[in-house]
Structure formats: structure tokens, C-alpha cells
Amino acid sequence: MPRKPTLAQVAALAGVSKMTASRALRDAGDVSASARDKVQAAAQTLGYVGDRVATALSAKTTNLIGVVVPSLSNIVFAQVLAGISDGIADSGLQPVFGITGYDSDTEAALLRDMLSWRPAGLIVTGLDQPDATRALLRQAGVPVVQIMDIDGDPVDGCVGISHDAAGADMARALLAAGRRRIGYVGAHLAHDTRAAKRLAGFRAALADAGTALVASRLTGAPSSVASGRDLTATLLSHHPDLDCIYYSNDDMAIGGLFHCQSAGLDVPGQLMIAGFNGLDLVESLPVGIATTVTPRHEIGRRAAQMIAAAAPAVSLARVSLTPRIVLPGQTPRNRPLGGTRS
Amino acid sequence: MPRKPTLAQVAALAGVSKMTASRALRDAGDVSASARDKVQAAAQTLGYVGDRVATALSAKTTNLIGVVVPSLSNIVFAQVLAGISDGIADSGLQPVFGITGYDSDTEAALLRDMLSWRPAGLIVTGLDQPDATRALLRQAGVPVVQIMDIDGDPVDGCVGISHDAAGADMARALLAAGRRRIGYVGAHLAHDTRAAKRLAGFRAALADAGTALVASRLTGAPSSVASGRDLTATLLSHHPDLDCIYYSNDDMAIGGLFHCQSAGLDVPGQLMIAGFNGLDLVESLPVGIATTVTPRHEIGRRAAQMIAAAAPAVSLARVSLTPRIVLPGQTPRNRPLGGTRS
DNA sequence: TTGAAAGCGCTAACAC
DNA sequence: GTGTTAGCGCTTTCAA
Numbered sequence: 001m002p003r004k005p006t007l008a009q010v011a012a013l014a015g016v017s018k019m020t021a022s023r024a025l026r027d028a029g030d031v032s033a034s035a036r037d038k039v040q041a042a043a044q045t046l047g048y049v050g051d052r053v054a055t056a057l058s059a060k061t062t063n064l065i066g067v068v069v070p071s072l073s074n075i076v077f078a079q080v081l082a083g084i085s086d087g088i089a090d091s092g093l094q095p096v097f098g099i100t101g102y103d104s105d106t107e108a109a110l111l112r113d114m115l116s117w118r119p120a121g122l123i124v125t126g127l128d129q130p131d132a133t134r135a136l137l138r139q140a141g142v143p144v145v146q147i148m149d150i151d152g153d154p155v156d157g158c159v160g161i162s163h164d165a166a167g168a169d170m171a172r173a174l175l176a177a178g179r180r181r182i183g184y185v186g187a188h189l190a191h192d193t194r195a196a197k198r199l200a201g202f203r204a205a206l207a208d209a210g211t212a213l214v215a216s217r218l219t220g221a222p223s224s225v226a227s228g229r230d231l232t233a234t235l236l237s238h239h240p241d242l243d244c245i246y247y248s249n250d251d252m253a254i255g256g257l258f259h260c261q262s263a264g265l266d267v268p269g270q271l272m273i274a275g276f277n278g279l280d281l282v283e284s285l286p287v288g289i290a291t292t293v294t295p296r297h298e299i300g301r302r303a304a305q306m307i308a309a310a311a312p313a314v315s316l317a318r319v320s321l322t323p324r325i326v327l328p329g330q331t332p333r334n335r336p337l338g339g340t341r342s
Numbered sequence: 343m344p345r346k347p348t349l350a351q352v353a354a355l356a357g358v359s360k361m362t363a364s365r366a367l368r369d370a371g372d373v374s375a376s377a378r379d380k381v382q383a384a385a386q387t388l389g390y391v392g393d394r395v396a397t398a399l400s401a402k403t404t405n406l407i408g409v410v411v412p413s414l415s416n417i418v419f420a421q422v423l424a425g426i427s428d429g430i431a432d433s434g435l436q437p438v439f440g441i442t443g444y445d446s447d448t449e450a451a452l453l454r455d456m457l458s459w460r461p462a463g464l465i466v467t468g469l470d471q472p473d474a475t476r477a478l479l480r481q482a483g484v485p486v487v488q489i490m491d492i493d494g495d496p497v498d499g500c501v502g503i504s505h506d507a508a509g510a511d512m513a514r515a516l517l518a519a520g521r522r523r524i525g526y527v528g529a530h531l532a533h534d535t536r537a538a539k540r541l542a543g544f545r546a547a548l549a550d551a552g553t554a555l556v557a558s559r560l561t562g563a564p565s566s567v568a569s570g571r572d573l574t575a576t577l578l579s580h581h582p583d584l585d586c587i588y589y590s591n592d593d594m595a596i597g598g599l600f601h602c603q604s605a606g607l608d609v610p611g612q613l614m615i616a617g618f619n620g621l622d623l624v625e626s627l628p629v630g631i632a633t634t635v636t637p638r639h640e641i642g643r644r645a646a647q648m649i650a651a652a653a654p655a656v657s658l659a660r661v662s663l664t665p666r667i668v669l670p671g672q673t674p675r676n677r678p679l680g681g682t683r684s
Numbered sequence: 685t686t687g688a689a690a691g692c693g694c695t696a697a698c699a700c
Numbered sequence: 701g702t703g704t705t706a707g708c709g710c711t712t713t714c715a716a
Contacts (some may be wrong), residue, residue, distance in 0.1 A: 004483075004693085006693060007693065007695095008694095009692080016702080017697080017703050018693090018694080022695065023701095023702090028694090029702095031701070049454070049458055050694090051405065051458065051693055052458045052460075053398045053460060054399055054692070055400045056694090056708090057395045057399045057692085057694070057710085058695040058696080058707080059708085060695095062708060064438070072417045072423050072424040073424060076414075078420030078423075079415065081441075082413075082415060094438050094455060094456070094459075095438065095439055095440075096437065096438050096439075097427075098437075100666055102709070106711080112438060115391065116394045117394045117395065118393065118394075224622060225625075228626075234641075246500045258627060261603075262628040269525040283568060284567040284600050285599075285600060349710065350709080358686080360688095360709090361711080362685085365686090371686095372686090373685070374685060377686085393709055393710070396709035396710040397709080397711075398710090399693070399694085399708075400692055400711040401710080401711060402692065402711095415701070425697055428686085519699050651706085653703085
């Protein structure tokens with residue numbers, strides 16, 4: 001296998017020094033038009049590719065951006081990755097990803113691995129890392145953006161929504177829609193801290209209105225349509241008089257809807273179903289369910305842009321986006337997503 | 343900000359040479375127990391992290407593995423990424439991802455960017471790259487695994503299923519289930535070559551049985567539940583006598599089912615719906631639809647393992663996995679996924 | 685078992 | 701505008 005051509009070979013062929021070749025290929029500094037042309041022609045004929053590793057060592061920075069998410073079995077984080085991919089378009093950055101499986105030791109190990117590449121930045125899911133991990137991030141010396149959540153204390157930058165407020169808003173919307181006997185079905189709350197925050201906000205808003213959850217069913221497993229369906233069946237068998245169920249997310253809620261369809265229940269007349277995320281799927285369901293539409297793609301895109309734009313050692317903004325509640329029968333308002341910066 | 347400690351500092355603190363420190367930290371070569379302990383203690387006190395960029399430049403290889411997929415709006419490729427993440431566990435590899443948006447120029451540019459990092463390997467979706475891209479991959483000098491598809495000529499390694507056979511098998515299964523007036527609803531066939539291969543196989547098997555598609559509806563947009571729903575509505579309004587519709591994938595099929603539920607059609611009695619992929623969601627639907635269960639996670643996992651195990655300059659195997667057809671009302675057989683190697 | 689020397693391929697910094 | 705010098709932090713190679 002022929003060795004890959006190096007900058008030195010390009011320079012030799014073009015009859016200039018390595019530095020001139022380097023500058024010509026990077027559009028850096030002043031290079032005469034003739035030198036530039038010769039270098040580019042030489043690079044072309046040799047099929048020169050450039051070596052990012054050497055560049056990184058010399059320039060002490062890479063174009064890699066580390067992305068850590070808890071899971072990819074759920075479409076939500078895949079859409080965040082798609083948003084990140086969009087956000088770094090034209091910036092030359094390349095995303096490296098890791099999946100924690102909602103395990104904080106795995107998360108810390110992944111972050112350490114990523115930091116050994118001296119990435120241009122790090123995007124991490126959530127605000128609730130253990131102290132040791134927070135310290136790691138703080139000392140990393142690279143821009144860090146925590147995503148999805150803003151209820152807490154970010155290490156540096158942060159883009160997300162308030163899950164506490166989202167839960168409370170949904171509770172108020174369901175009460176306003178006349179629902180009174182409300183149950184809850186959730187998954188993975190011990191690990192999914194954002195779902196737990198939504199439930200806490202939901203409960204608090206019910207309490208403010210002088211009421212409370214009638215009953216709930218939880219699973220320790222990750223959320224899925226199947227477990228939403230099963231838990232709904234058991235919840236309704238014990239509490240057939242519920243007129244509303246709030247779910248930890250849309251996957252669970254869709255499972256609940258499927259149970260109701262099989263059982264011949266009238267949704268939303270008899271029972272209103274409320275999820276979270278606003279998956280595309282929800283819009284096409286044959287019967288309406290309530291949900292909170294979250295800007296997943298936008299969160300990823302903004303986080304990536306913050307890192308792309310971050311001057312080294314500048315602290316980053318906290319961006320709070322606003323989700324949108326949709327109730328059954330309600331035509332989705334195509335209001336653009338709001339955003340505030342602090 | 344204190345500069346990050348280097349190997350030289352660790353070595354100095356341990357009272358050994360850089361080389362001994364390097365060997366001790368990597369478990370490479372023979373190092374005395376006492377030297378090893380001193381080095382590890384020194385690394386610990388300094389909080390030494392190591393610099394993969396320098397390692398890569400010196401050792402001429404990285405632990406990065408490039409992954410190129412067409413989209414992440416569809417859960418299928420997210421599950422492939424999750425499989426890759428599983429497959430490289432404990433191998434020390436880190437995945438860099440890129441999204442092509444089904445555009446071959448974007449794909450070529452992404453691959454070029456990735457190759458400039460001298461990755462340990464490349465995982466690329468599909469077998470139908472343009473010649474220039476194939477040449478790029480062939481000359482890359484790194485292990486390449488093409489995934490999802492095996493109907494074609496791989497550049498190097500390959501893990502996937504035969505989409506042509508999957509389409510043909512579904513046609514035969516639907517005919518065997520007594521369906522005769524069959525329609526087709528598809529999306530994005532110009533870009534999604536695998537969906538096009540399934541349709542070709544489906545048509546060929548119908549022709550073998552002396553029949554043909556009654557009608558079809560196509561969209562140039564990517565697949566979605568919403569477009570499956572819309573196209574099904576128009577197809578059935580022109581051809582209300584269809585007894586079966588084959589869809590380009592489960593998302594489209596689920597949209598079709600939702601239309602039928604809204605329209606009060608009996609599924610599968612009056613109309614059988616057949617998708618592709620076997621999304622988890624399908625198992626929980628209130629009415630049965632047919633699908634082909636594909637081993638997405640397994641494809642990702644195997645591809646990653648092939649690269650992790652690849653000695654440089656060894657050619658890789660072609661792994662053909664077998665999908666499984668499920669018809670409505672049929673209890674899914676939990677037969678383990680087969681696999682053959684050639 | 686250990687160490688010294690010599691780079692890996694590139695760019696920052698400074699001269700010319 | 702262009703070239704020279706000196707590394708970036710590590711590992712390979714070879715000698716001790």
C-alpha cells in the first residue's frame with residue numbers, strides 16, 4: 001500500500017516550503033495566488049488528504065465534539081443527535097457519541113474517554129450528574145453544554161426545558177379540561193430524573209388545586225409502548241373510574257391508548273390520555289391524546305451551535321425553550337417555538 | 343488553568359524514564375512491579391489522563407470508528423447506533439457519526455472528513471455508493487463494513503439482510519394467507535434503495551405467482567406515519583376493493599392502520615396491512631399487522647465487532663442475517679436470529 | 685527490564 | 701509573501 005502523501009510531499013512537488021503549502025491549503029495568512037495554485041495542483045495530483053491527528057497535536061485542539069446521551073432506543077435522543085448534526089453543519093465539527101444506559105459510572109467513563117481526545121466541546125444529557133462527574137466537567141477546560149433540562153445548576157452552558165413546569169402545566173391543562181380523577185403511569189423514574197421532575201411538578205399543581213393523584217403504576221424498566229399498555233390495563237382494572245391518565249412519556253401513553261382501544265374504552269370521552277414529547281406519531285393517531293410537544297431537534301441544534309461558536313474559556317448561556325401543550329381535538333397551533341436566554 | 347500533566351511529569355515524579363512510564367501505563371512490554379507501582383501512584387497523584395491525539399500521531403492509529411447513516415429521524419438507524427455502541431463495549435473504540443440525509447455528496451464529504459482522522463474502521467450504510475465513493479472506501483486503508491443490505495457487491499465486510507428476498511418472502515406469505523388484491527404504499531424510493539429492492543422482490547414474487555400489484559401510491563418524501571396515513575386514504579378511495587397493502591416500512595404501515603381505524607375498516611379481516619422492520623410498537627398495536635422483523639441492533643453490534651476484531655489489512659466477512667415474517671394473529675416465534683458467514 | 689534518541693505530520697512563532 | 705526553527709506528547713526503535 002502506497003503511504004499516504006504528506007504535506008512535505010505536496011510542498012516539494014509545488015516547489016514551496018511546507019509552511020506555504022500549509023497556509024495555501026488552509027487559506028491562512030497571505031499566500032500569493034501563484035503559490036496557492038501550485039500547491040493546490042500538487043495536492044490534487046497526489047490525492048493529498050491531510051492528517052487531522054497531526055493538526056490536532058500541533059494546534060492543540062480538535063474538531064471533535066463529544067455527545068453523551070442515556071439511550072438511543074427512544075426516538076427522542078436520536079432526534080437530538082440529528083439536531084446536533086444539523087447544528088454543526090459547516091462548522092467542520094464532528095460528533096463522537098456515547099450511550100450511558102442511564103448509568104452514571106458509564107457516563108463518567110465515557111466522558112473521561114472523550115476528554116482524552118481534547119474535544120472542542122462536550123454535550124451531556126441532564127443536570128443531575130454526581131459531584132465527581134460535575135467536577136470532571138468543570139475542570140475539563142472545554143465548553144460543556146448540558147441539554148434537555150434546565151431545572152438545576154448547570155456546569156456551564158445549558159439548553160432545555162423546565163420539566164417541573166411542563167408537568168405542572170399539563171396538570172393545570174387537564175384540570176381545566178374538566179378532568180378530576182387522574183392517575184399516573186410511569187417508567188424508569190429512578191434513572192430518568194426528568195420524568196421524575198415532571199411528575200413532581202404535576203403532583204404539586206394538583207395539590208395547589210386542592211386535589212391529588214388517585215392512583216399510579218410504575219415500572220423500573222425503561223419506557224416502552226408495551227409496558228404502557230400493560231400498566232394501563234392493571235391500573236384501570238383497579239380504578240375503572242379514572243377519567244384521565246398522565247404518562248411519563250408518549251411511548252407509555254400510546255401503549256395506554258392501545259389498551260383502551262382493545263378494551264373498547266372511549267378516548268378521550270371516557271378517559272383522557274396525556275403523554276409527553278409530542279412524537280410525530282401522536283398527530284396521526286386515530287383518536288386524540290394530550291401531550292407536551294418538546295423541541296428535541298432544536299435543543300440539539302442549539303447546543304451544537306453554542307459549542308461551535310464558543311470562544312475558549314468563555315462561559316456559555318442558559319437557554320430555556322418552551323414546550324407546547326396539545327389537548328385532544330385541538331388543532332395544533334403552529335406557533336414557532338419561543339426561547340429566552342439568560 | 344493548570345496545564346494538563348504529561349507523561350514526562352508522571353515519569354519524573356515516579357523517578358523513571360518516559361518510556362518506562364508509558365509501558366507501565368499501557369501494560370506493554372516488561373516492566374518491574376515496583377516501577378509499575380511507582381508510575382501508577384504518580385499518575386494518580388497528578389491526575390494524569392493521557393493524550394489520545396499524541397498517541398494516535400505516534401502510533402499511527404486511532405480508536406475512532408466512523409459511522410455513516412442516512413437519517414436519524416427513523417428509530418431504525420438509532421437502534422443500529424445503539425448496537426454499534428454495544429458491539430464496541432470493552433474494545434476502547436469510540437464512534438464518530440455522520441448523517442447523510444440520503445445524499446451521496448454529503449456521504450462522500452463525511453467519509454473524507456472521517457478518513458482524515460485515520461479511523462480504526464468505517465461503518466457505512468448500504469451497498470449502492472457511487473463509484474467514486476467506493477474507490478475512496480477501497481483505498482482508505484481501513485476496515486470498512488457496509489451494513490443493512492447484502493444484495494450487491496461489498497467493498498470489504500458487510501452485515502445485513504437481503505431486502506430483495508425479504509420483499510419476495512412477504513409477497514409469498516401474503517398470498518399464502520389468501521390475499522389476492524394487493525396494493526403498495528411507499529416513500530422515498532428514489533433514495534432509499536433498500537425499500538426499492540424490497541418492492542422489486544415483492545413484485546417479482548407476485549409475478550412468479552401469476553399476479554401483480556393492483557395499484558400503488560408513492561411519495562418522494564421520507565417515510566412517516568402521517569404520509570402512510572394520507573397515501574392509504576387516497577389509495578383506498580380509488581381502490582376500495584383491495585384486501586391487502588404492502589408498505590415500504592412500519593412507519594408507513596402504522597399510518598395506514600390509523601387511517602383504517604378512523605375509517606372503520608376491519609383490519610386484518612377486510613384489509614391486511616404489511617410493513618417492514620418489526621418495530622417494538624407493532625407488537626402492542628390493538629389490531630394485528632404483518633411485518634418483517636429485522637435485526638437492526640444485531641447488525642450494528644456485529645459490524646462494530648468486525649471492526650474491533652479486524653487486524654489491519656485483513657478482508658472482512660459477509661454476514662447475512664435472516665429477518666422473520668410475522669402475520670397478524672400469529673404469536674411471534676421467539677426463534678433466535680440465525681446468521682451465516684461466507 | 686530500562687532508557688536515549690528519533691521521529692509521527694503538522695502548525696505557531698518568528699525571522700527574513 | 702515566504703521560509704526556518706521548534707516543538708505538540710507520545711511511541712517506536714534500538715542499544716544497554
